[in-house]
Amino acid sequence: MYFLNSKAKLGWIEVITGCMFAGKTEEFIRRVVRLSYAKYKIQIFKPSIDNRYAEEKVVSHSAKAIDAIAVLDSAELLTKLEPDTLVVGIDEVQFFDQNIVETIDSLANRGIIVIVNGLDKDFRGEPFLNVERLMSRAEEVKKLHAICVQCGNLANRTQRLINGQPANYYDPIVLIGEKDKYEARCRHCHEVTY
Ligand SMILES: [Zn+2]
Structure with a gap:
């Protein structure tokens, strides 16, 4: 392919977001695999906080998996980034430090395609700020329900249940779990206790 601007470089942000059980990780993996067919150099990162299925993989609920590098924060992500990487995938972006937003923006400015996956709201129904801020910067937002x-x-909400009862508003935000602790609910059925 030939472009008029021969100095053109790539670089954009795609955000995949929504509540749990919406198929976000399936969509994330689909987009990464599609780019891998084009032989782009790809690196996938995830916060080391999330080890629910596999340490060095991103795994969907239906057990599709891709390799990932677990990092503590956005600074460590940059140290693990290889110079010829053209595509960066970031899973569970809501669990990164807040500098991840500027880090992702600068990667896209450098010509990297950044595909981001993350929850837009916590169990209380309130926004995760990383995702909220990335949605305004992204070229594309795919919101799944x-x-x-x-x-x-x-x-579009993630209900947290503790011993079968709606969680308390003041419970910690981060509690990694599966179907016994979380389920998808609509705006009417979502519950938080105080
Ligand atoms: Zn409902």
Whole structure:
């Protein structure tokens, strides 16, 4: 392919977001695999906080997996970035430090395609700031929804249950878990106790 601007470089941000059980990780893996067919050099990063399935992989609920590098924060991500990488995938971006937003923006400015996956809201229904800020900077935002397990409405919230009961507003934000602790619910059925 030939472009008029021969000095053109790539570089953009794609954000995949929504609540849990919406298929975000499936979509993330699909986009990464699609770029891998084009032989782009790809690196996938995830915060080392999330080890629910595999230390060095990103795994969807339906068990599709890709290799990932677990890093503590945005600074460590930059130290692990290889000079010829053209695509950076970042999973669970809501769990990174807040500098991840500027880091991602600068990667895109340098000509890197950044594909970001993350929850837009915590269990209380309030925004995760990293994702909120990235959505305004991104060239593309793909917001996925789930189906409310209570009523069948479109679900855009993640319900946290502790011993079967809605979690308290003041519980810690980060609690990694599976279906016994989280489910998709709509705006009407989502509950938080105080
Ligand atoms: Zn509902």
